[in-house]
Amino acid sequence: MKMLNHCSIDFTSIPENVGFARVAIAAFASQLDCTLPELEEIKVAVSEAVGNAILHGYRNKPDKIVRVTATIYKEGLEIQVADEGIGIRDIHLAMQPAYSTDPERMGLGFVFMQSFSDRMQVDSQPEKGTTVTMFKRIGLRGARARTRAN
Amino acid sequence: MENITNAEEAGTVMQVDIEQKQDTLLVRLGGEMDFGVADKLRKALDNELVEKRAKNLVINLSRVTFIDSSGLGVILGRYKRLVNSGGKVILVGAQPQVHRILELSGLVQIMEEYPDETVALAKIV
Numbered sequence: 001m002k003m004l005n006h007c008s009i010d011f012t013s014i015p016e017n018v019g020f021a022r023v024a025i026a027a028f029a030s031q032l033d034c035t036l037p038e039l040e041e042i043k044v045a046v047s048e049a050v051g052n053a054i055l056h057g058y059r060n061k062p063d064k065i066v067r068v069t070a071t072i073y074k075e076g077l078e079i080q081v082a083d084e085g086i087g088i089r090d091i092h093l094a095m096q097p098a099y100s101t102d103p104e105r106m107g108l109g110f111v112f113m114q115s116f117s118d119r120m121q122v123d124s125q126p127e128k129g130t131t132v133t134m135f136k137r138i139g140l141r142g143a144r145a146r147t148r149a150n
Numbered sequence: 151m152e153n154i155t156n157a158e159e160a161g162t163v164m165q166v167d168i169e170q171k172q173d174t175l176l177v178r179l180g181g182e183m184d185f186g187v188a189d190k191l192r193k194a195l196d197n198e199l200v201e202k203r204a205k206n207l208v209i210n211l212s213r214v215t216f217i218d219s220s221g222l223g224v225i226l227g228r229y230k231r232l233v234n235s236g237g238k239v240i241l242v243g244a245q246p247q248v249h250r251i252l253e254l255s256g257l258v259q260i261m262e263e264y265p266d267e268t269v270a271l272a273k274i275v
Contacts, residue, residue: 015185015186015187015188015189016186017186018184018185018186018218019163019182019184019186022184022216036247037247037250040216040247040250043216044216044218044251047184047185047216047218047220048218048219050185051184051185051218051219051220054185055185107219108219108222108254108255109219111254112218112219112251112254115254
């Protein structure tokens with residue numbers, strides 16, 4: 001896939017940055033002429049991934065770094081959310097709907113990330129961290145950005 | 151009207167307006183219901199429920215512009231708590247993008263939902 005544009009943002013692992021991250025990535029994604037529902041889906045997916053990184057990866061420690069990168073390809077948008085936290089021991093279990101380590105959360109984070117992207121991959125190693133990669137096809141509407149780049 | 155900010159230095163991201171109607175709390179929320187405000191919102195609602203001895207909760211979501219699973223968790227947590235003690239939680243007026251998330255989560259399948267506050271309050275008495 002040919003990369004057309006890329007951005008990378010590092011920020012501290014505080015809950016306030018969940019809103020910042022989703023707005024920043026949605027602004028970047030808007031270069032692709034996404035529909036409003038697509039932008040909403042991107043925002044929810046980024047919120048879930050960043051929220052997981054802070055809450056589960058770093059267990060709410062506020063002095064860690066979350067890295068969010070977004071890359072525009074001819075075919076669509078790739079978003080990566082990475083932490084260097086505790087990692088996930090059983091990715092398969094963590095991705096089950098309604099699985100949650102916190103009774104007040106719904107265990108829907110991965111469900112939303114999966115529903116709102118065309119491909120999702122989770123790479124995680126205990127004590128090393130977790131990287132969630134999501135790819136979303138942004139159909140023909142992205143033609144304007146691609147034509148510019150070509 | 152109470153404002154819930156997600157950090158001492160950060161701007162206001164969620165507005166909370168609470169009114170008591172007999173044994174029901176009518177809560178009008180505005181802004182973004184995400185991980186950044188979930189804890190404070192949860193505590194604010196729980197405090198009011200205890201203080202006002204409310205049995206039911208009507209949540210007006212018409213000014214909520216964004217919700218993620220943390221925001222849904224706040225609603226679900228209050229639902230479990232009130233339903234266990236014989237009360238009701240009713241949702242009102244979610245915008246389309248918020249409603250879609252409520253649908254995907256299954257919350258609207260288990261909770262009552264009405265287009266406006268008057269109808270919702272009438273369903274409680």
